[in-house]
Amino acid sequence: MIQSAMLPFKITLKSPGEVFFRVDSFEIYWYGVMIALGFVAALGATLWAARREKIDPERVLNLSALLLIGG
Numbered sequence: 001m002i003q004s005a006m007l008p009f010k011i012t013l014k015s016p017g018e019v020f021f022r023v024d025s026f027e028i029y030w031y032g033v034m035i036a037l038g039f040v041a042a043l044g045a046t047l048w049a050a051r052r053e054k055i056d057p058e059r060v061l062n063l064s065a066l067l068l069i070g071g
Contacts (some may be wrong), residue, residue, distance in 0.1 A: 039068065 021028040045063050050060045 016030065018029055019027050020030045020033050023041075046060055046064070047057050048055050
């Protein structure tokens with residue numbers, strides 16, 4: 001797995017590792033954190049658009065819960 005990337009102008013980005021948080025045998029991985037952040041950002045943008053279009057935000061939240069469970 002790539003641990004670092006070389007960008008133009010000698011800028012180097014290093015990987016923080018695969019595991020974000022660990023307690024005993026319970027691990028939370030970085031990709032899970034990024035998926036969750038993406039979902040929250042998309043939900044925020046959708047709620048903003050719903051308010052702008054005068055759609056009940058409660059309907060958006062209910063639909064987002066179903067989409068999260070249903071995949």
